[in-house]
Amino acid sequence: MKHIVALQAAVTATASDGEPTAAELDAIEREMPVIQAEVELLDALIMVLDRAPSQLDTRRIRRARRRVLAARRELTNKAATELAGGAA
Numbered sequence: 001m002k003h004i005v006a007l008q009a010a011v012t013a014t015a016s017d018g019e020p021t022a023a024e025l026d027a028i029e030r031e032m033p034v035i036q037a038e039v040e041l042l043d044a045l046i047m048v049l050d051r052a053p054s055q056l057d058t059r060r061i062r063r064a065r066r067r068v069l070a071a072r073r074e075l076t077n078k079a080a081t082e083l084a085g086g087a088a
Helices: 022-047 055-084
Strands: none
Touching: 022 055
């Protein structure tokens, strides 16, 4: 009978894999405005899950969507500028 066993090193994460690297933390920091805007949009959408949205709710959702788009645009433009070698 042949046993199939995964190699322990391939399955178990090493101790250094538990924490994010400095590069990962920097990436999260750069994306934080987008993350916050998306959370605000989710909050606005969650508020109207169990009821019909009022005019105020509709405006809140619309503004939140605009903030998400603006934050994504800024992040994309910043990344393109950095990639092109320009000053941020």
